[in-house]
Amino acid sequence: MNDRDSLVRLLDLDDEFVIDLKYATSDNFTQKKIYNSSECYINKDTAKLLIKAKEIFKRDGYRVKVWDVYRPISAQRLMYEIIPDNNLVATPPDMSKPIDFEYSHMNGMSVDITLLDLDGNEIEMPTEFDDFTEMAGLKCDKIPPIAKKNAEYLRDIMESVGFEGYDYEWWHFNDITNDPTPYSDIQFE
Ligand SMILES: C[C@@H](N)C(=O)N[C@H](C)C(=O)O
Numbered sequence: 001m002n003d004r005d006s007l008v009r010l011l012d013l014d015d016e017f018v019i020d021l022k023y024a025t026s027d028n029f030t031q032k033k034i035y036n037s038s039e040c041y042i043n044k045d046t047a048k049l050l051i052k053a054k055e056i057f058k059r060d061g062y063r064v065k066v067w068d069v070y071r072p073i074s075a076q077r078l079m080y081e082i083i084p085d086n087n088l089v090a091t092p093p094d095m096s097k098p099i100d101f102e103y104s105h106m107n108g109m110s111v112d113i114t115l116l117d118l119d120g121n122e123i124e125m126p127t128e129f130d131d132f133t134e135m136a137g138l139k140c141d142k143i144p145p146i147a148k149k150n151a152e153y154l155r156d157i158m159e160s161v162g163f164e165g166y167d168y169e170w171w172h173f174n175d176i177t178n179d180p181t182p183y184s185d186i187q188f189e
């Protein structure tokens with residue numbers, strides 16, 4: 001299987017997700033459009049977990065909005081040049097050396113998501129997407145109670161299906177269930 005074969009277009013598997021790929025617009029922290037396509041691609045096994053979570057959210061009266069999943073290595077490099085802090089933007093790999101692959105956006109195994117109510121409004125969360133302040137971490141004691149409760153609910157459901165939440169960003173989840181596939185640099189058109 002080549003790198004491309006492990007990725008699928010999320011909406012081809014399930015059309016109930018709301019896709020709002022921020023990096024396909026200039027409305028993101030880089031202030032540049034860094035993806036050519038606004039389609040969301042994801043590792044096909046990670047997609048199964050995300051669909052499982054979506055079913056639970058749906059039962060509870062929410063929809064899932066997806067801000068980012070697969071991210072080409074070159075996009076990761078560009079982001080890291082702007083914020084060179086591995087806690088906030090993962091350090092891009094040196095592909096000339098042997099690598100132990102992990103879950104990552106660069107193999108479509110990390111997802112950045114939030115929840116919408118049934119009217120399509122984002123529910124209250126601790127911060128906006130890619131707000132790189134301490135408020136984005138669920139351990140921050142300044143988060144308003146409703147936002148904290150919502151973000152903990154999001155995390156608890158995601159963890160119940162096989163993702164792991166991330167201490168620095170309430171919206172980011174890693175697939176810790178499936179074997180990591182290689183990173184790739186595919187620009188979807
Ligand atoms: C940039 C932000 N949305 C994000 O995904 N950060 C994590 C740490 C990453 O780059 O993998």
Ligand SMILES: [Zn+2]
Pocket residue numbers: 068105110111112171172173
């Ligand atoms: Zn992320």
